[in-house]
Amino acid sequence: MFSQHLPLPLIAREAEVASLVAHGCTNRQIGETLVIAERTAESHVSNICAKLGVRSRIQVAVWAALHGLVDASSLSAEYHA
Numbered sequence: 805m806f807s808q809h810l811p812l813p814l815i816a817r818e819a820e821v822a823s824l825v826a827h828g829c830t831n832r833q834i835g836e837t838l839v840i841a842e843r844t845a846e847s848h849v850s851n852i853c854a855k856l857g858v859r860s861r862i863q864v865a866v867w868a869a870l871h872g873l874v875d876a877s878s879l880s881a882e883y884h885a
Contacts, residue, residue: 812871813855819873821848826865826874 814822817838824834834845853859856867868874 814852818848818852818855819868821845822852822864822868823873825849825852825861826868827878828865 812819820838821834824837829837831845831849832842834840834848835842838845840848849861849864852864856864858864858867865874
């Protein structure tokens, strides 16, 4: 399901974006938080998906949690089933 690369296959900025995706942020919110254009945030998310071999933001969120980019207990309730 996920590409297994060590060290992490993401550059630092992509790791930041992946963390924000895991917290449920939209591209607009990511842009506002990181002071980048919404389109740039969208490009980062697309690049992350390509590097990880995933298709959805949920898969990015799971990957981020599994690889320590976020504390799973800090994720919003909508990700806890």
